[in-house]
Amino acid sequence: MQIRIPPQVETILQKLNLSGYEAYIVGGCVRDSILGLTPNDWDVTTSALPEETVKIFSDYPCVETGIQHGTLTVLVDHFSVEVTTFRVDGRYSDNRHPDSVQFTRSLKDDLSRRDFTMNALAYHPEHGVIDCFDGINDLKNKIIRCVGIPDLRFQEDGLRLLRALRFSSVLEFAVERDTSISILKNRSLLDHIARERVNSEFTKLLCGNAENILREYRPVFEQFIPEISLMAGFQQDNPYHIYDVWEHTLKAVSSVEATPVLRLTMLLHDIGKPLCCTRDQSGICHFYNHEKKSAEMAKEILEELRYDGDTVCMIWKLINLHDLPIHADEKSLLRLLNKHGEKTLRFLIKVKAADIKAQNPVYIGRLEELQKAEAVLDSILDRGLCFSLKDLQLNGSDLIALNIPQGVAIGKILSLLLEAVLDGKCPNSRDQLLKYALKIKDEYDV
CATH class of the missing domain: 1.10.110.30 (Hydrophobic Seed Protein)
Incomplete structure (x- = not known):
């Protein structure tokens, strides 16, 4: 089995070998290469001790990223490779990092400390794959x-x-x-x-x-995420649902595009439902304001897990809006674009589609309305229709030229002009907007 190794990595292997030491690529780069995937990074394991590695690569830029654990990052033509001495780990008192390491000259000892058999593979162009723990078979199977x-x-x-x-x-x-x-x-x-x-x-x-x-x-x-336990087994008893909240959530996750924001949104979009359930006299469940409760809970969960602010904000917004009706109507879509922007609206359509796919298939026809709405949205954007102040064919300077005083009045009139365009009362052309501005000026006496 031959693995194509970047020339910079070959340089590192050769220099270690010429200095009398064993050296192999190891771990994820071997696994991914065997699977036909492109490795994200390349790691080298060697019998050279850390101080010996430093000496061998003294002519190269190096970073002592974890020298106490035997790791040196070597840069060859701006390509970084982690070079680590064969080692055996000591006790892990924090369940994360070894308290100490012991360097060894045995590759097998080094491979034995690794997590999974598929990651305990080493490779050298002359020796092929070194597989001490049947990792190749586990990869095949x-x-x-x-x-x-x-x-x-x-x-x-x-x-x-x-x-x-x-x-x-x-x-x-x-x-x-x-x-x-x-x-x-x-x-x-x-x-x-x-x-x-x-x-x-x-x-x-x-x-x-x-x-x-x-x-x-x-x-x-x-x-x-202990709140998940509330969803499991919680029956929805509602015509739109045939699954409990957790099973609906799982199907919604798998029905949406595999991006972090959308997958996290679907995972958490109904997490507040069990806390918002009421039953009517017919025994049908209703979940009034569950979107707000779910958004609030999602925000706390994501912040606890240290997600970045932009991600938390977008997911909070999408969960809050996930029950918002979206129709294939140009005026209503222009309003939604004005209020939420294109990115949020695009995401929201995907969220609503995934939600529908995870509900009672009797109501799958609602996807058609969403698809029509998306087509109208595409048309609006393709035609460059106005839905925000920056799209108006008129600005504050034009209003100042009409002797409208700077300050609050300018902002108020611009907002009223945008409203008029969104309502179809005034075309988005400079001449028409100027005429309409004069009318507003007289009407509001500014």
Whole structure:
């Protein structure tokens, strides 16, 4: 099996080999290359001790990113590669980082400390793939399996729980039985992991084939989003729904485009429903104002998980609006564009479509109205119709020329002109707007 290695990485391997040391590419770059994927980064493992590595690459820009753990980042032609000494990790008292490491001259010892068999693969152009833990077979069979005893691997680094599920989601691999049992058993280890790290792995997981993973490993996700437990098994008893809130949520997640904002929106869009449920005399459930409650809860959850402000704001807005009617009507769409902007409206259409797809299929016909609305929206934007002040063919300077005093009056008249254009009372042409402005000036005596 041949792996194409970037020339900069070959340079690093050659220099280490010529200096008398073993060196291999290792981990994710080997896994991805075997799977036919493009590696995100390239890591090298070597028998050279850290001080020996520093000496070998003294003519190259280097960053001692983790020199105490044997890692040096070497830059060859502006291409960065992490070079790490073969090592055996000591105790992990924080369930995340080794308290100490012991350097070794054994590649197998180094590979034995890694998380999953598919990541415990090394490669050298002359020696081929070094596979000490049957990782190649697990790759062929699409299986995620811990190296050694799963409980030990997860107790060393609790984030590996989410890494396993993220790989399962993104690669569509099954989790081996003992590894799966251990993930559920050790889920409380996630309590000790920085929220930013949980956020990163969870977001990648959510943007993969997440539905079955979310369903099967719900207790794991409840560890950092406990509000999920309210949704599971909560029947909606409503003509529009045939699933409980959690199952509806799972189907909504898998029905929307795989981007972080949209997947997170669908995951959380109904999280407040169980707290807003009322039943009428017929036993039908109603969820009045659930969108506001869900948006409020989503904001708290996302902030706790350290999502950035723009992401939190957009998701809060989309959840608040997800029950807003959208019709294939030019005037109403111009109003929505004016109020929310194109980006939000585009997202909102996708959110509503995913919501409909996850409801009772009897009502799937509502998708047609959304598709028509999207076509009208495309037409509005293609024709460059006016829906904001910046689109008006007239500005404050034009109003000043009409002897309208600067200040509040200018802003008020511009807003009234935009209203007139949106209502179809005045064309968006400079001459017509000037005439209409004079009419407003006299009417409001400004």
